[in-house]
Amino acid sequence: MPDTPFQPEITIDRSSDRPLYAQIADSLAALILDGPLPPGTRIEDEVSMAKRLEVSRPTARQALQSLADRGLISRRRGAGTIVASPHVRRPMELSSLLSDLTAAGHQVETKLVEYETRPASEEEAAQLEVDPGTEITRLRRLRSADGEPIALMDNLIPASIAPSREELEQSGLYDLLRTRGIIPATAKQVIGARNATAKEAEALGEKRRAALLTAKRTTYDATGRVIEYGDHIYRASRYSFETSLFTG
Incomplete structure (x- = not known):
């Protein structure tokens, strides 16, 4: 597992009707399902993500939680946010x-x-x-x-x-x-x-x-x-x- 958490390249369209958390979650899901993020990859936490993407912390938290609800990532205290194994x-x-x-x-x-x-x-x-x-x-x-x-x-x-x-x-x-x-x-x-x-x-x-x-x-x-x-x-x-x- 890498020492530095992965920081995904995500483009947010603030003029879109789609909620910001959903745009972030969609981009991350695509990287997990079709891109370069294998199981076990550690992703930056909600605090880092919110600051880097210039969104509120609840928005970043909701994006990560939506991915956890889909079984794409796991969030555990002490371990961080990890890309999960395929369903x-x-x-x-x-x-x-x-x-x-x-x-x-x-x-x-x-x-x-x-x-x-x-x-x-x-x-x-x-x-x-x-x-x-x-x-x-x-x-x-x-x-x-x-x-x-x-x-x-x-x-x-x-x-x-x-x-x-x-x-x-x-x-x-x-x-x-x-x-x-x-x-x-x-x-x-x-x-x-x-x-x-x-x-x-x-x-x-x-x-x-x-x-x-x-x-x-x-x-x-x-x-x-x-x-x-x-x-x-x-x-x-x-x-x-x-x-x-x-x-x-």
Whole structure:
């Protein structure tokens, strides 16, 4: 990250009906989306921008906030104003997040936060459609794209088919299951939204009560056996689901 914050060349038309903050935001957005500002670039703060462009500080603040609301920059105390990584759009298909991110050209990193094998509780047994006490493996992974946390993923898997710790840090869950001859065939998934807890926000690099997307998925093989249950949360500022709709 450069020592000197980037100071964008911005031309303001004070005779225009378009608000000054919007003109500043539009120019910066163009530099981020189409120009020379890669993720991680530090941009001057609102005080410097207001003075340099001869606008009020609230105008500069509103311009930067509008970019933050679009997910183009992040503003954090102590870190400054930083160009954010591209928004991740994921198709609504039966695939792993790792495969989708890699195919889209993102640099992906996985951190295995928790991994344990033990007898299933009644609730866990119901989620995997097995008897209580059956050996299961529970895991939690933090997945990052282009150096930024994107998702926190909890999964339950029958212990008899669960990949190892080392494997899960290198490959996607579905890819590892396929190498064992276990093919995901169908799934039930519920998409929702809620606010982050303080602990979740810290793990994902967000503010407390930031918006999260949620996905609860039960995946079956061709015989109808449950092969995994997932309870995942995603940063709404960096992530969205895409689906195609067809007329009946």
